Amino acid sequence: MTHTTCSHSAADIAVSVRDLRVTLGGQAILRGVNLHLHRGQLVALIGPNGSGKTTLLRAIVGLQRPDSGDVRIFGESDLKKALPRVGYVPQRLALDRSFILSVREFLALRLRETQHWFWHRKRDTDDRIRAEMAELGAESLLDRPIAALSGGQLQRVLIVFALLKQPDLLLLDEPTAGVDSPGEESFYDLIGEVHRKHKLTVVLVSHDLSMVYRHASWVYALNGVVCCEGSPEHVMNADSLKEAYGLNVTPYHHHNHSHGPGGGTVQ
């Protein structure tokens, strides 16, 4: 493994993962992952398909039970205590079209949990939801059913959902998976803006190497284990990527939609 150093104290660690191992369907997906994500960074997890990026993210928030290993979020190993500080954006929602939950109702579920959702529509809650949606330019979607949204619209709503409780850590699992190509770039700009404005730690699973180069402050290249980590400039050199992807990849720094494994070019 190659890495560049980044000196921080333990209190600066947002997420620490030690020797994490996960087996799925008899196949070892994570084979002893170690990483320390620092507060305030925009961290990108890159790697080829099946390298365990999504599994790692799911294990961090307790959606995937590990075989062994230790995960701490802001030093806390008890997920119940840690999760209120976490916002999570899944790849997609498997919604049935018959489920007519509106965007406004969906967001209210995050703010009020079990109280008052059904009978009352509190003005302050409603104002808050409207303001957050307006900030992401999605106010017009408030009364649409979430099952009827396009990929890009849904991702914006999911980001608002994740931000409503003002988390300290935002985890995004391939957020542009359901977004058309023209929408991808503006979407990553939006993530960068959210990161700066809310001063969050952002962890992002991505296939798009050009996005990683432009926005990420730290990169982990994963392939069952952490192959390399460091600044985008360091990780995006061909040797590091070859180690992660297992083939020759030349990253480039302008957005291009004819992706190889994740936006670089494959030779």
Next chain:
Amino acid sequence: MNIFSDIEPFMLRAFAVAVVMGPLCALLGVFVTARRMAFFSDTIAHGALAGIALGFLLGFEDPTWPMVLFSLLVAAAILWLKEHTDLLTDTIMALLLSGSVAFGIIVLSMLKNKRGELHRYLFGDILSVGPDDVWLAVLLCAAIGAWLFTKLSPLALLTASEDLAHVCGVRTRWLNYGFVLVLTVVVSLSIRLLGIILVTSLVVIPPAAARNLARNLRQQIILSLIIGLFGGAAGTVASYHWDIPCGPAIVMACIAVFIVSLVVSKLWLNKPAST
């Protein structure tokens, strides 16, 4: 003079159970349809037949409890097989549904004095609702209705995304089990009125009709409750007046509302199919 004095007591009992179970099934149905669990509901209803047959075989005069217990067993078997085998969920349910029905019919055919019970439980019987059934329905409705309303937000979130619900602190596994338990008990206890074959329609049709008219989940829930109440009441009254089977009468009342809702949504609300 009491306006109910001319009405037969069995009719009043059936009416009371229908107006209690109708809205309850309809409320559950909003989540059953959105979570694609209609076939699940059908399977546990058919599983009840084996429970009824076993109840008679063991000497129960009233097989309500064996029926509920066996339906719960079928529900547990579906969940266990889903988690521990690679079988498709549809395959598991088809297996348990046909197995329960076959077992129930064989046992009932062996019990010579109970052969008439098969028809009664398959299609529902207004005469079979006893005073105890009314109290059971009312108490259940109060308890389950209260539970559902306290869990409405987590349930809506769980339906939208199990992963998001988990990250938001919902105990998803227990809520899933709770929902299955409640659905099983409500469906199996509605069998007396609607019959095994038709009971799922009371879970599916009111939310579907409400879906045609509603613009959000809150509206769908309210409309679904009203349609379930109307279907239960109108069906039992029609059954009494025209001497027709109760279950089919309730289902036809719900279908009539569905057709009206469809016409209204297409002609007046101008709702596109995607919303």
